[in-house]
């Protein structure tokens with residue numbers, strides 16, 4: 001990718017006279033503070049995908065602002081978590097800044113395998129996406145965070161709609177969790193109830209937490225929740241990729257999904273493969289973007305705790321992390 005982008009930019013520079021080039025450089029330095037003669041290679045908007053949880057929306061906006069600093073036009077386009085990769089592989093969508101191992105791996109890797117979707121590398125962040133409970137439940141369910149201890153205690157989590165089974169509050173369906181399959185494969189006395197949107201998870205958590213009431217729900221890290229509520233992830237049988245594809249693997253010989261999510265999952269960036277030709281400098285910038293756990297949690301808190309709009313949160317995030325993104329931009333435009 002790097003080689004391609006160098007070739008591409010020298011081709012473009014070759015077409016410009018050196019006087020024109022000097023003018024272009026100084027204009028760029030004066031307006032944006034960035035010396036870059038090659039970007040934008042096209043004025044067609046780069047389409048950045050929006051998903052349905054907060055850090056992703058804020059960091060998609062952050063990425064949009066960084067592309068704009070290089071002169072690109074951008075569009076933010078909401079997309080389904082599982083269908084987005086097909087849209088990116090065919091060029092309808094171009095960039096996704098938070099690809100989570102626990103949510104996206106299967107569909108992401110399927111389209112990377114076609115050659116039309118790029119794996120643009122990992123963020124620094126380490127992720128976990130799993131069932132989670134407030135620590136006050138540990139007195140009532142001895143043995144937590146072990147999943148079998150949770151299961152013995154299932155009735156404590158019952159609601160009118162699930163009793164005598166416990167309720168597990170899952171996320172929106174398009175997060176593709178297969179938690180129904182997990183409950184079945186592990187023989188758990190739980191019913192999965194899916195929240196329509198992430199904010200429902202947090203409203204239910206807050207209501208339970210205030211009253212010391214039982215709740216077990218989907219949560220993840222990095223997220224703002226861990227700084228506000230004391231809790232832990234449930235430990236299920238260790239994840240293995242075969243757990244999802246091979247029914248004979250694991251403690252249930254007949255069913256897949258008899259394991260937890262990865263405990264140290266990756267977080268990646270994805271792009272339409274056509275960006276190598278059409279927007280090589282933007283692709284180079286995307287390669288350099290790498291968020292830490294703390295940066296992602298902060299991005300989410302600006303909206304979910306401080307009530308900023310995603311756009312204002314992105315502006316604030318850029319203000320707070322100036323040296324971080326300036327290094328990405330200068331690396332991409334050197």
Ligand code: TMO
Pocket residue numbers: 053100103129171175220
């Ligand atoms: C991808 N997610 C952060 C919702 O687990």
